[in-house]
Amino acid sequence: MAQEGSVGTPGTGRYVRFLDTTLRDGEQTPGVALKPEDKLVIALKLQELGVDSIEAGFPIVSDGEFRAVKMIAREVTDSEVIVLARARREDIGRAIDADVKAVHTFIATSEIHMKYKLRMSGDEVIEAAVDAVEYAKAHGLTVEFSAEDATRSRPEFLVKVFQSVVDAGADRLDIADTVGVMWPSKMAWLVRYVRSNVRGNYILSVHCHDDFGMAVANSVAAVEAGAEQVHGTINGVGERAGNAALEEVAAAVKFLLGFETRIRFEKIKEASDLVSKLFGIPVPPNKAIVGINAFSHESGIHVHGIINNPLTYEPISPELVGMRRRIVVGKHSGKHAVEHILRSMGIEPTRDVVDAVLARVKELGDMGVRITENDLRLIINEVINGKSSA
The missing domain is CATH 3.20.20.70 (Aldolase class I)
Structure with a gap:
């Protein structure tokens, strides 16, 4: 069905x-x-x-x-x-x-x-x-x-x-x-x-x-x-x-x-x-159904929709085909993505923390830097520990 x-x-x-x-x-x-x-x-x-x-x-x-x-x-x-x-x-x-x-x-x-x-x-x-x-x-x-x-x-x-x-x-x-x-x-x-x-x-x-x-x-x-x-x-x-x-x-x-x-x-x-x-043939990231980006979202508008109801920007649930949803941050991200990631890490997404993390993410994105999950964790730790506010 x-x-x-x-x-x-x-x-x-x-x-x-x-x-x-x-x-x-x-x-x-x-x-x-x-x-x-x-x-x-x-x-x-x-x-x-x-x-x-x-x-x-x-x-x-x-x-x-x-x-x-x-x-x-x-x-x-x-x-x-x-x-x-x-x-x-x-x-x-x-x-x-x-x-x-x-x-x-x-x-x-x-x-x-x-x-x-x-x-x-x-x-x-x-x-x-x-x-x-x-x-x-x-x-x-x-x-x-x-x-x-x-x-x-x-x-x-x-x-x-x-x-x-x-x-x-x-x-x-x-x-x-x-x-x-x-x-x-x-x-x-x-x-x-x-x-x-x-x-x-x-x-x-x-x-x-x-x-x-x-x-x-x-x-x-x-x-x-x-x-x-x-x-x-x-x-x-x-x-x-x-x-x-x-x-x-x-x-x-x-x-x-x-x-x-x-x-x-x-x-x-x-x-x-x-x-x-x-x-010995890698799967292209944008490959339909099984590519790593097939169920990944960065755009702030898309992430906001996905968080409220995944069907807004996904035709099927990723779990149906053995995949998982990824919320990715980059220069196109908005506050909802950062809030979602902070909550997934067990961190309360206060406005100051969200704004500081997002500002740093966008700054790096404008420099052409691709932000990995590890990079994001370092940015979040820096912000929370007071080592960075930008």
């Missing part, structure tokens, strides 16, 4: 799946390489977070990748473990050897990919896609089929491919915005177009990249238009500009659209911190 103060529609009862590809597409971030043991640690955290599917890797690419996938398939029991495979029998065979029960097979469907990368005709692409799906289903696997570069494909050809693989037994279809060229209204249109033109019993998914900074918006628009699953990565890690940030999409789906998920939102910050540490 959407939180009070949000714009969601509570009680819809609609469920949205999340496939996390941090360990596959996320690991394709330039300069990142995880040991199998690190991948297992992240997979177990993703299971704890409650994602429906964990894309554990691409087992044919290396022996280490194969070992990691097999280890994850053995240890993870509460989330589906799925792996990537090209539309080739040898790739799917390697997935079967890794003991997974689900495979994410793909082939490109855009003219530019078919001509310059695959060097295949449209009929050959359909034949390969169908053969891969049939082979995987014959071995008892759940099959998700992705049309790589779907968003630059001719829509008529895309639905022809999708219909062919659904007829062959595919359980899920994925619209891949491989180079991030979609925008929300166009993504919504494409989702509706596929839904209207591909018959059968399947789950429709989207996989969005962030080349134009719209991966999250495109994913949310897709869900609103009828997509039932979203691919994402923790912190939005991934190739080039990254993937849709799973924590942002999930929060929007839950708290704005009011749809149901399996995500344990209070675990989001833990997952973000773990991925940041093992990937």
